[in-house]
Amino acid sequence: MEIDPFIFRLSIFILSIFIGYYVVWSVTPSLHTPLMSVTNAISSVIIVGAIIAALAGSSENIFGISSIFGFLAIVLAAINIFGGFLVTQRMLQMYKKKKDKKK
Amino acid sequence: MISANLSAIFYLISGILFILALRGLSSPDTSRQGNYFGIAGMIIAIVVTFLSVGNFSTSLTYVIMFLLIGGLIGAFIAFRIPMTAMPELVAGFHSLVGLAAVFVAIAAFLNPEAFNLGVVGKIKLASLIEMSIGAAVGAITFSGSIIAFLKLRGIMSGSPITFSGQHFLNLILGIGIFVLIYYLCISQSANIFWTVIMISFLVGILLIIPIGGADMPVVISMLNSYSGWAAAGIGFTLENTALIITGALVGSSGAILSYIMCKAMNRSFVSVILGGFGADSSSDNTKQKKDQKPVKSGNAEDAAFLMKNASSVIIVPGYGMAVAQAQHALREMVDKLKKNDIKVTYAIHPVAGRMPGHMNVLLAEANVPYDEVFELEDINNDFANSDVAFVIGANDVTNPVAKTDPKSPIFGMPVLDVEKCKSVLFVKRSLSPGYAGIDNELFYKDNTLMLFADAKKMTEDIVKNLD
Numbered sequence: 347m348e349i350d351p352f353i354f355r356l357s358i359f360i361l362s363i364f365i366g367y368y369v370v371w372s373v374t375p376s377l378h379t380p381l382m383s384v385t386n387a388i389s390s391v392i393i394v395g396a397i398i399a400a401l402a403g404s405s406e407n408i409f410g411i412s413s414i415f416g417f418l419a420i421v422l423a424a425i426n427i428f429g430g431f432l433v434t435q436r437m438l439q440m441y442k443k444k445k446d447k448k449k
Numbered sequence: 450m451i452s453a454n455l456s457a458i459f460y461l462i463s464g465i466l467f468i469l470a471l472r473g474l475s476s477p478d479t480s481r482q483g484n485y486f487g488i489a490g491m492i493i494a495i496v497v498t499f500l501s502v503g504n505f506s507t508s509l510t511y512v513i514m515f516l517l518i519g520g521l522i523g524a525f526i527a528f529r530i531p532m533t534a535m536p537e538l539v540a541g542f543h544s545l546v547g548l549a550a551v552f553v554a555i556a557a558f559l560n561p562e563a564f565n566l567g568v569v570g571k572i573k574l575a576s577l578i579e580m581s582i583g584a585a586v587g588a589i590t591f592s593g594s595i596i597a598f599l600k601l602r603g604i605m606s607g608s609p610i611t612f613s614g615q616h617f618l619n620l621i622l623g624i625g626i627f628v629l630i631y632y633l634c635i636s637q638s639a640n641i642f643w644t645v646i647m648i649s650f651l652v653g654i655l656l657i658i659p660i661g662g663a664d665m666p667v668v669i670s671m672l673n674s675y676s677g678w679a680a681a682g683i684g685f686t687l688e689n690t691a692l693i694i695t696g697a698l699v700g701s702s703g704a705i706l707s708y709i710m711c712k713a714m715n716r717s718f719v720s721v722i723l724g725g726f727g728a729d730s731s732s733d734n735t736k737q738k739k740d741q742k743p744v745k746s747g748n749a750e751d752a753a754f755l756m757k758n759a760s761s762v763i764i765v766p767g768y769g770m771a772v773a774q775a776q777h778a779l780r781e782m783v784d785k786l787k788k789n790d791i792k793v794t795y796a797i798h799p800v801a802g803r804m805p806g807h808m809n810v811l812l813a814e815a816n817v818p819y820d821e822v823f824e825l826e827d828i829n830n831d832f833a834n835s836d837v838a839f840v841i842g843a844n845d846v847t848n849p850v851a852k853t854d855p856k857s858p859i860f861g862m863p864v865l866d867v868e869k870c871k872s873v874l875f876v877k878r879s880l881s882p883g884y885a886g887i888d889n890e891l892f893y894k895d896n897t898l899m900l901f902a903d904a905k906k907m908t909e910d911i912v913k914n915l916d
Contacts, residue, residue, distance in 0.1 A: 355693055359681060359684075359693050359694075363697045365698065366700070366701035369472050370706075375799065376477070376806060377474045377477065377806060378804075378805035378806030378809070380474060381474050382669065382703075383538075384474070384484060384487055385673060385699040385703070388487055389546050389699045390491075391680070392546065393498075393549070394494055394498040395553035395557070395564075395689070397495070400515070401508050412559035416556045417512070419548075422546075426523065426545050426546055427520070427523065428523030428527065429523030429538075430523070432524055433527040437813070440813040441477040441480070442818055
């Protein structure tokens with residue numbers, strides 16, 4: 347009997363939930379805001395679906411109805427990717443130790 | 450064009466890089482490196498997608514163009530946004546993830562051939578279920594985040610909007626979505642697919658409108674979690690490992706943050722996931738306020754005198770500090786105190802502010818070193834040994850009632866033991882109760898000195914008096 351590939355994907359999914367669980371508990375509470383902005387950025391990897399949809403149009407009809415949704419999703423996800431990573435970077439730059447201020 | 454197996458391996462690599470990105474956040478030292486891992490993972494995922502589609506026609510030019518348009522908008526927002534507005538920004542970003550998930554699901558439904566999911570009208574059953582769940586969760590995330598955004602921006606009132614039968618309606622709509630998905634699987638009808646999305650938009654709105662302003666930390670974390678589950682749903686549809694891994698990571702991350710926020714407010718997780726909380730907190734308002742007890746109030750000069758003669762001061766910031774933009778003035782005040790060899794630390798309650806970790810970011814922005822900032826459980830014992838607690842913009846999280854009065858709506862909520870300090874300076878505009886609608890007993894303690902003023906102005910005045 348062959349195992350349905352869905353089961354493999356489900357296994358990846360469930361194992362990733364466990365990884366997420368342990369990794370996120372080890373995030374220091376002072377970095378919870380950057381955590382949210384970076385999870386925002388990485389969940390925009392959904393852009394891969396948007397790219398596939400956008401590129402699916404034939405060369406005569408680049409903007410078929412389904413490609414249009416793909417293009418729109420690309421814009422939305424790109425805002426998130428750039429915005430999310432950059433704002434996270436900006437926040438993380440601000441976290442400093444005190445050593446430079448010890449008299 | 451690269452083979453499906455090879456691209457699957459690259460997607461796995463980008464998934465692992467995302468895990469490392471989150472792992473980096475365990476300490477501020479490693480966090481920047483972690484962010485680079487995340488960016489690398491994203492670049493790999495995007496490039497591999499281009500290569501695996503292998504369609505280098507004119508469409509590609511448009512894809513890159515749209516990518517850059519979005520990227521420019523995103524970069525512009527990221528550099529311009531003030532740190533006090535982070536909660537709105539994150540809520541806004543969540544809504545974009547949700548809407549992108551909806552759009553990708555629609556594209557897959559309209560053109561399943563492009564994703565190898567069958568043909569229109571004969572989409573594989575499993576894929577159809579996955580994409581409709583992804584679309585539904587995405588739609589809920591989108592409309593819910595829009596409401597959260599409007600509330601946080603103050604465009605919409607932060608007070609809960611409730612009506613009778615609300616939970617019942619949500620329940621019916623929730624069941625309705627599942628019933629419709631069932632019929633969608635049988636009929637493959639596009640109309641049902643659109644209806645599912647529309648109802649999900651409605652559910653998102655209904656879930657968030659009853660939630661009050663100060664519960665926003667939970668709402669944002671919850672929507673964070675939803676956006677992850679939506680991405681995972683789409684990941685199953687597209688059979689894409691990177692998306693499945695990321696969706697699971699983000700989903701569990703948001704869930705854990707909501708759990709932490711709930712515990713910090715002593716609310717049950719279930720009631721939050723179901724929504725509709727925040728309405729019960731304003732009930733005891735009138736009863737508690739009947740007897741006006743005397744309070745001691747002072748001015749900046751008194752406050753400066755008290756702090757100058759202290760040997761240790763603990764600062765307790767709250768949302769009011771963010772509203773008044775007082776973090777820079779506060780930092781100035783602390784610098785002056787430190788020059789007089791006074792030990793200064795910061796105590797942060799998990800739900801201070803409008804999102805998890807909000808206060809930490811604001812203090813970091815004002816150049817406060819992160820090793821002077823402590824979480825509730827790490828600093829709570831220190832109040833008893835400290836001379837002055839300086840409460841600025843916080844209220845309910847310092848209320849001793851949570852420990853003493855079982856009838857109080859916030860009873861059982863972990864609070865900062867501010868009253869154990871030798872003296873308490875409480876900066877506040879008036880005696881009005883905080884969000885929970887209850888009087889703060891701390892105001893009437895003998896060792897409390899109320900400083901009635903705007904947080905920023907008062908802090909600046911204290912700075913002047915410290916000279």
